[in-house]
Amino acid sequence: MNIFVFVKRVPDTESKIRINHETNSIDEEGLKFVLNPYDEYAMEEALRIRESKGGKITVLSVGTEESTVVLKKCLAMGGDEAVLIKDDTPERYNGLRTAKIIAQAMKTKFTDYSLLLFGKQAVGADNAQVSVMVAALLGLPQVNVVTKLEIEGNMAVAYREIEGASEKVNAPLPVVISAQKGLNEPRYETLKGIMMAKRKEIPVLTLQDLGLDESSLVSQLELVKLESPPARQAGTVIEDEPETAAKRMVEFLHSEAKVV
Amino acid sequence: MILVYIEVREGKVKKSSLEVLSEAKRRANELGQEVFAVLVGHGLESLAPKVSQYGAKKVIALDNPLLSSYSPSGYAHVLAGLCQELAPECIFFTATSMGKDLAPRLAAQLGVSLASDCIQTTVKDGNLEVKRPIYAGKAFATFRFKSSPIMATLRPNVFPLGTPVDGQGDAEKRDVAVPEDQVRDRVDEVLKEEGADLDVTEAEIIVAGGRGLKGSENFDMLRELTEILPHSAVGASRSAVDAGWIDHQHQVGQTGKTVSPNLYMAFGISGAIQHLAGMSSSKVIVAVNKDAEAPILKVADFGIVGDLFQVLPPLKEELKKVLSE
Ligand SMILES: Cc1cc2nc3c(=O)[nH]c(=O)nc-3n(C[C@H](O)[C@H](O)[C@H](O)COP(=O)(O)OP(=O)(O)OC[C@H]3O[C@@H](n4cnc5c(N)ncnc54)[C@H](O)[C@@H]3O)c2cc1C
Numbered sequence: 001m002n003i004f005v006f007v008k009r010v011p012d013t014e015s016k017i018r019i020n021h022e023t024n025s026i027d028e029e030g031l032k033f034v035l036n037p038y039d040e041y042a043m044e045e046a047l048r049i050r051e052s053k054g055g056k057i058t059v060l061s062v063g064t065e066e067s068t069v070v071l072k073k074c075l076a077m078g079g080d081e082a083v084l085i086k087d088d089t090p091e092r093y094n095g096l097r098t099a100k101i102i103a104q105a106m107k108t109k110f111t112d113y114s115l116l117l118f119g120k121q122a123v124g125a126d127n128a129q130v131s132v133m134v135a136a137l138l139g140l141p142q143v144n145v146v147t148k149l150e151i152e153g154n155m156a157v158a159y160r161e162i163e164g165a166s167e168k169v170n171a172p173l174p175v176v177i178s179a180q181k182g183l184n185e186p187r188y189e190t191l192k193g194i195m196m197a198k199r200k201e202i203p204v205l206t207l208q209d210l211g212l213d214e215s216s217l218v219s220q221l222e223l224v225k226l227e228s229p230p231a232r233q234a235g236t237v238i239e240d241e242p243e244t245a246a247k248r249m250v251e252f253l254h255s256e257a258k259v260v
Numbered sequence: 261m262i263l264v265y266i267e268v269r270e271g272k273v274k275k276s277s278l279e280v281l282s283e284a285k286r287r288a289n290e291l292g293q294e295v296f297a298v299l300v301g302h303g304l305e306s307l308a309p310k311v312s313q314y315g316a317k318k319v320i321a322l323d324n325p326l327l328s329s330y331s332p333s334g335y336a337h338v339l340a341g342l343c344q345e346l347a348p349e350c351i352f353f354t355a356t357s358m359g360k361d362l363a364p365r366l367a368a369q370l371g372v373s374l375a376s377d378c379i380q381t382t383v384k385d386g387n388l389e390v391k392r393p394i395y396a397g398k399a400f401a402t403f404r405f406k407s408s409p410i411m412a413t414l415r416p417n418v419f420p421l422g423t424p425v426d427g428q429g430d431a432e433k434r435d436v437a438v439p440e441d442q443v444r445d446r447v448d449e450v451l452k453e454e455g456a457d458l459d460v461t462e463a464e465i466i467v468a469g470g471r472g473l474k475g476s477e478n479f480d481m482l483r484e485l486t487e488i489l490p491h492s493a494v495g496a497s498r499s500a501v502d503a504g505w506i507d508h509q510h511q512v513g514q515t516g517k518t519v520s521p522n523l524y525m526a527f528g529i530s531g532a533i534q535h536l537a538g539m540s541s542s543k544v545i546v547a548v549n550k551d552a553e554a555p556i557l558k559v560a561d562f563g564i565v566g567d568l569f570q571v572l573p574p575l576k577e578e579l580k581k582v583l584s585e
């Protein structure tokens with residue numbers, strides 16, 4: 001079974017986000033970048049499936065040269081191959097661009113696949129679009145936001161999280177799955193894995209190699225403004241006997257804030 | 261025309277879809293456009309009058325027995341057909357689990373970009389602009405669209421419901437064809453989570469607990485509050501979820517759910533940056549924490565420095581009192 005995992009390099013969730021108003025973009029200086037947390041679940045799931053069913057895991061990332069770091073991490077976790085699709089165009093919160101690039105790569109370079117694993121969302125841009133868009137562009141079934149996955153023969157049995165419930169879907173392979181927290185506990189890289197990943201070549205594909213040109217990738221979205229969220233006004237903080245404190249909080253909620 | 265997808269779960273129209281419809285109506289009035297609503301499923305036409313109350317000039321029910329349970333490819337397939345025919349200028353979805361699953365699929369089929377999880381729509385110089393949080397709310401981005409159709413999902417609980425007015429629009433049921441290979445991702449079964457009637461993203465009040473709660477059994481104290489508070493749900497920090505005290509469905513934050521309820525009550529939650537990212541847009545925040553330096557107290561409108569186990573019982577009694585008035 002050929003498994004593909006799609007991963008993105010994103011700012012660490014601890015990051016404080018600063019805006020550069022001159023360039024109308026996020027100031028990347030001083031930001032620490034990591035493998036998107038949801039993609040770690042996708043990667044772990046691929047490893048578990050390979051452990052039980054056999055197969056090969058290829059990890060793909062679309063981005064700048066710097067994305068090599070997250071690809072290396074996936075190789076260190078146990079991935080077989082990694083490929084960088086080089087795209088130096090800065091992020092503009094447009095999932096369709098990435099999805100078109102990935103779909104084109106699958107159509108032209110990696111036509112033999114059973115399972116395409118994504119994270120449910122790349123933190124940062126927070127689009128939560130790419131997996132589903134790839135499924136649409138390749139005409140594949142999709143199960144998005146998955147917390148449990150079983151592969152039985154030619155079928156995937158996936159449970160996807162919805163409001164207060166989960167939906168069970170039986171979909172034939174090849175299928176697009178996106179991972180939600182809860183799917184598994186990602187493993188750490190082993191020292192041996194890290195050493196092997198270091199030596200491993202990561203082939204690079206360009207948009208040209210895929211037969212894509214910029215005119216087919218234009219975004220309909222035009223970023224007009226970036227701003228920081230309005231700062232919250234400091235409120236009242238009290239220290240008092242529990243009964244009095246509780247009473248005052250409820251008074252605040254009822255008479256002042258009028259939410260209860 | 262603005263087309264609004266109306267989500268139906270268990271035979272009922274989702275409130276957040278009506279919020280989107282209300283918002284679409286407000287913008288349509290400014291733009292001098294009309295609003296159409298579309299339902300997808302089987303036997304849903306009876307819901308049309310309720311939908312038209314919120315300003316839809318026409319409510320179209322796309323019908324096929326194969327659509328009686330949700331499938332993203334099947335639903336996107338029939339919606340794409342409708343969009344090609346009607347050529348709407350804008351297409352809006354609610355950013356629920358279904359909307360977030362369906363809208364990108366339709367967008368890719370139509371070959372257009374999508375703005376996810378928007379919290380504001382405005383008309384500027386005759387053009388629609390949308391604002392959406394990025395970095396889990398650590399920044400906001402405003403977008404214009406270079407061409408139509410404009411596609412966006414709008415976050416639940418953010419846009420006010422319009423006032424319903426009877427008998428505004430027409431209803432039309434359309435039988436649509438669905439090829440078998442377009443329902444390969446159809447939902448077979450919906451497994452309800454015990455006691456989770458309302459999701460945190462839909463709740464008007466969230467009663468959330470963190471590591472300070474010390475154990476799963478103490479979440480019952482929060483559940484007791486949700487029993488007396490209307491439209492409320494239990495939330496949690498990641499630490500509480502990782503400790504196994506509560507299911508991750510309840511996790512609020514950067515790798516959990518982003519919420520904007522009217523009231524967020526935090527008990528024994530320190531207020532780490534990833535947690536704040538998910539709940540800072542709540543209208544009112546209150547917190548109980550024994551550490552006066554906890555970051556959550558810096559964003560709370562009202563905070564108590566104290567032991568949650570001592571504050572919770574009288575708090576419940578006081579809430580009962582004002583709620584029974
Ligand atoms: C990649 C990544 C993603 C993350 N995503 C999320 C996320 O989505 N959501 C999230 O919440 N976190 C997330 N985190 C974790 C986050 O960094 C914090 O570790 C977590 O939010 C802390 O949870 P807590 O506030 O419950 O626990 P703690 O930080 O341990 O705080 C417990 C608080 O309870 C108080 N307390 C203890 N006992 C009592 C008592 N008896 N009465 C009153 N107060 C008491 C303490 O003073 C303290 O402030 C993420 C972390 C990473 C690395």
Ligand SMILES: Nc1ncnc2c1ncn2[C@@H]1O[C@H](COP(=O)(O)O)[C@@H](O)[C@H]1O
Nearest residue numbers: 006007062118119121122127128129130
């Ligand atoms: N640049 C990228 N390269 C590879 N995979 C990506 C990229 N961007 C997004 N993805 C995948 O798509 C998922 C959803 O991302 P997004 O739609 O951007 O929130 C991520 O978790 C990744 O699995």
